[in-house]
Amino acid sequence: MSRPAHRKPGYHKTNKDLFVLTYGALVAQLCKDYEKDEDVNKYLDEMGYGVGTRLVEDFLARSCVRRCHSYSEIVNIIAQVAFKMYLGITPNVTCNNSSRNEFSLILDKNPLVEFVEELPTGRSSLCYCNLLCGIIRGALEMVHLAADVTFLQDRLKGDSVTEIGIKFLKKLDKKNIGRKNEK
Amino acid sequence: MSRQSNRGTESKKMSSELFTLTYGALVTQLCKDYENDEDVNKQLDKMGYNIGVRLIEDFLARSNVGRCHDFRETADVIAKVAFKMYLGITPSITNWSPAGDEFSLILENNPLVDFVELPDNHSSLIYSNLLCGVLRGALEMVQMAVEAKFVQDTLKGDSVTEIRMRFIRRIEDNLPAGEE
Numbered sequence: 001m002s003r004p005a006h007r008k009p010g011y012h013k014t015n016k017d018l019f020v021l022t023y024g025a026l027v028a029q030l031c032k033d034y035e036k037d038e039d040v041n042k043y044l045d046e047m048g049y050g051v052g053t054r055l056v057e058d059f060l061a062r063s064c065v066r067r068c069h070s071y072s073e074i075v076n077i078i079a080q081v082a083f084k085m086y087l088g089i090t091p092n093v094t095c096n097n098s099s100r101n102e103f104s105l106i107l108d109k110n111p112l113v114e115f116v117e118e119l120p121t122g123r124s125s126l127c128y129c130n131l132l133c134g135i136i137r138g139a140l141e142m143v144h145l146a147a148d149v150t151f152l153q154d155r156l157k158g159d160s161v162t163e164i165g166i167k168f169l170k171k172l173d174k175k176n177i178g179r180k181n182e183k
Numbered sequence: 184m185s186r187q188s189n190r191g192t193e194s195k196k197m198s199s200e201l202f203t204l205t206y207g208a209l210v211t212q213l214c215k216d217y218e219n220d221e222d223v224n225k226q227l228d229k230m231g232y233n234i235g236v237r238l239i240e241d242f243l244a245r246s247n248v249g250r251c252h253d254f255r256e257t258a259d260v261i262a263k264v265a266f267k268m269y270l271g272i273t274p275s276i277t278n279w280s281p282a283g284d285e286f287s288l289i290l291e292n293n294p295l296v297d298f299v300e301l302p303d304n305h306s307s308l309i310y311s312n313l314l315c316g317v318l319r320g321a322l323e324m325v326q327m328a329v330e331a332k333f334v335q336d337t338l339k340g341d342s343v344t345e346i347r348m349r350f351i352r353r354i355e356d357n358l359p360a361g362e363e
Contacts, residue, residue: 014294015195017241018269019202021234022313026209029230033216047212051204054298058200086201088194115237131205 016088020114027128037125044127048134049141056139059085071168074145075103078136078166087111096165104152107162119156127151133164146170195245199271203297210310220307227309231316232323239321242268254350255279257327258286261318261348270294274346290344293337301338309333315346326354 026047030040063081068074072095079091083105091105112129119126127133133149140147146169153159209230213223246264251257262274266288274288295311309315315331322329328351335345 013196014199014202014271015245015268016197016202017195017238018234018317019197019199019205021237022202022206022209022230025230025234025313026205026212029209029212029216033212043212047208051201051208054204055200058198062198084194085198088197131208135201 016111017114020111023112023131024115026131027126031120031123031126037123037127040123041125041127041130044130045134045137048131048136049138050134051131052135052138052140053142055086055135056142059139071101072103074140075105075166079105082139091164101168103166105164105166107164110155110162113156116156124157126156127154128156129154129162136164136166199294200297203294206295206313207299209313210308214305214308220305220309224307224309224312227312228316228319231313231318232320233316234313235317235320235322236324238269238317239324242321243325254283254286257322258288258348262288265321266290278347284350286348287334288346288348290346293344296338296344299338306339309336310338311336311344318346318348323354328352328354 027040027044030043034040034043059082063077063085065077065081068077072093075093079093084090088111089107089109091107094104094106096102096104110129112132116128119128127150130151133151137147137149140149148165148167148169150165151163152165153161153163155162210223210227213226217223217226242265246260246268248260248264251260258276262276267273271294272290272292274290276286277289278287279285293311295314299310301308301310312333315333318331319329330347330349330351332347333344334347335341335343337344
């Protein structure tokens with residue numbers, strides 16, 4: 001149903017509780033549709049991918065970020081600019097390997113779960129916020145960066161923090177960031 | 184799954200595009216699940232109702248509005264405070280009925296439809312119908328039974344989007360709102 005985004009005058013910065021509750025309605029609907037948590041997680045990720053491929057255009061227009069020269073710059077922008085803009089939080093960034101292509105975003109607060117006390121019975125493998133992983137993956141793909149994005153820890157599952165892992169799949173070639181990859 | 188909201192220290196504001204796109208994903212999923220537009224519209228209204236009965240508490244806490252003395256005050260609060268807070272727009276209020284029990288909210292911009300065109304096979308879809316449910320659920324929690332419905336929609340080629348609000352009756356009993 002979507003058409004290309006075009007910039008409307010007037011910039012909407014709004015209270016996020018209506019969004020948070022609508023997100024809950026989306027997850028609840030998918031839980032009605034799919035018996036298995038893996039399927040709900042998959043569809044949340046796919047939907048997120050679709051959202052991310054469109055959201056990135058809005059993000060680049062609003063944030064005026066300059067070209068990045070490393071994966072860690074990119075992840076810092078995701079954490080400090082994108083998360084701030086769209087969710088009002090700034091996750092911490094850690095780098096998980098010496099090749100510097102695997103990172104984590106540590107979410108101390110997660111507004112999407114503000115009204116969620118615990119996962120429903122029988123839904124212990126649900127990645128409630130999996131839309132976010134798809135969004136990051138879709139957005140990165142639109143700037144020609146392939147990445148695996150998954151939840152590594154989740155407070156809703158009893159972990160002490162919520163952690164999103166981002167693993168860039170191609171060895172970094174500085175010339176190719178933002179350009180179509182040669183096949 | 185829900186509990187009372189817990190105020191953290193993060194910013195309470197967000198850019199609305201993420202909400203707009205997520206809402207679109209929700210409507211798309213419902214269109215896959217239900218064969219006809221009327222069922223999607225009904226489901227959106229029901230979801231909106233359940234959201235409204237929770238959102239009102241947050242709204243009253245944040246906005247510090249006092250009790251409204253009549254439906255006109257209620258209309259002002261809905262348009263100038265609630266819509267502003269959650270959607271960043273201020274609809275205008277028009278077309279009051281002589282009895283003062285019906286009015287229209289005219290939305291010149293509707294952020295929910297920023298990226299949207301209705302496909303031909305969904306001409307009866309009331310895309311933003313969640314909002315009608317939210318209004319209905321929220322007002323029920325402050326003892327007002329109302330009807331809210333879209334009577335014009337820019338997605339359908341109308342020049343504005345218009346939500347018609349009708350006051351049905353005051354709810355005297357303080358029974359907890361059940362989920363529909």
